[in-house]
Amino acid sequence: MGRTVSAYVTDELAESVALEAKREDRSPAQIAALALRFFIALPRDARVSLAALESLGTESERRLALNEVARALNIAEFEMTCRRMQGHGSTLVSDHASDEELDEAAVILTRSALKRA
Amino acid sequence: MRDFEIIVHGQTIRLCVDLNIWVRYLLGRRAGRVGPSAANAIVEAVQRGRSPAGPIQLIVSYTMLARLEDVLVRLSFQPGDASAFCSLMGAFARRGPSGIPPHMVLGGGTSPTAESRMLTYNPYDPKVVPPRADDEDGRVLDTAVAGQAHIIATFNFADFRSPNSQVLEAGRAQLYQAAHHNVLILHANKAAECLASGDFSWPIVGP
Numbered sequence: 419m420g421r422t423v424s425a426y427v428t429d430e431l432a433e434s435v436a437l438e439a440k441r442e443d444r445s446p447a448q449i450a451a452l453a454l455r456f457f458i459a460l461p462r463d464a465r466v467s468l469a470a471l472e473s474l475g476t477e478s479e480r481r482l483a484l485n486e487v488a489r490a491l492n493i494a495e496f497e498m499t500c501r502r503m504q505g506h507g508s509t510l511v512s513d514h515a516s517d518e519e520l521d522e523a524a525v526i527l528t529r530s531a532l533k534r535a
Numbered sequence: 536m537r538d539f540e541i542i543v544h545g546q547t548i549r550l551c552v553d554l555n556i557w558v559r560y561l562l563g564r565r566a567g568r569v570g571p572s573a574a575n576a577i578v579e580a581v582q583r584g585r586s587p588a589g590p591i592q593l594i595v596s597y598t599m600l601a602r603l604e605d606v607l608v609r610l611s612f613q614p615g616d617a618s619a620f621c622s623l624m625g626a627f628a629r630r631g632p633s634g635i636p637p638h639m640v641l642g643g644g645t646s647p648t649a650e651s652r653m654l655t656y657n658p659y660d661p662k663v664v665p666p667r668a669d670d671e672d673g674r675v676l677d678t679a680v681a682g683q684a685h686i687i688a689t690f691n692f693a694d695f696r697s698p699n700s701q702v703l704e705a706g707r708a709q710l711y712q713a714a715h716h717n718v719l720i721l722h723a724n725k726a727a728e729c730l731a732s733g734d735f736s737w738p739i740v741g742p
Binding site: 485488489492493495496499500502503504506509510511513515517520521522523524525527528529531532 | 556561562567606626690
């Protein structure tokens with residue numbers, strides 16, 4: 419069972435939530451729940467920093483901080499993607515290949531795949 | 536003999552990463568090579584947007600991303616993973632210190648490289664068809680020039696030799712000179728060394 423949590427937001431934010439919800443084929447409530455889960459999952463000190471940034475930071479400081487958060491999420495997804503990819507392309511190169519052989523294989527495989535494209 | 540410095544220490548380095556480095560990164564991971572390697576160092580610098588030499592801005596184009604996705608699928612990686620991998624490369628470019636999204640490079644292929652230069656043939660002999668230009672390197676080079684990259688890092692150093700390039704260090708460093716922009720083409724091992732040391736200077740011989 420879930421509960422309803424209500425919050426007051428500006429018209430502008432409400433419109434942004436509605437638009438993003440539509441774009442991602444979710445309800446505005448689902449977007450709000452996702453945002454809350456993310457916020458609550460942050461360590462307390464990070465939430466304090468976020469509040470300080472919101473109230474005291476400049477626009478460019480806020481943008482920089484959000485960029486770093488986005489980068490951290492991108493890196494996490496990249497790591498996950500690479501981990502999944504490790505299980506594929508299994509016959510490409512021997513597991514015992516030296517570093518130099520891997521360098522050479524990368525050039526040959528890239529070139530031959532491009533030629534077939 | 537004196538030195539000339541191509542990139543001033545601490546400035547944002549605009550780095551164009553050849554497709555074979557991404558492929559090498561994945562091959563290394565598959566082989567369980569998580570330790571230091573040139574490909575790992577370059578990919579990590581791109582991910583973090585920084586290196587000991589200074590901030591790193593990835594320069595990439597939609598053409599390069601589309602080609603890499605094609606290459607990865609042809610190398611038996613899952614299409615969904617290949618697409619996510621390339622889309623994240625675009626994200627790393629946008630998240631970079633200068634926030635440069637992937638470029639849309641139109642035309643291109645105008646920079647002949649060792650591989651793409653047409654061989655001599657007899658135009659009066661209908662049996663001889665001119666070889667199709669290989670534009671793999673051309674697209675990377677075009678992107679680097681269009682995006683005003685300081686460096687192209689590649690494992691395929693030899694194929695970037697052209698009449699417009701000047702060798703700075705045999706097999707490891709050459710300077711490609713376009714009309715309005717020069718690009719340093721570095722072998723991946725040399726690129727990783729330079730990013731670690733911040734030393735981008737080469738000796739000039741002569742007056």
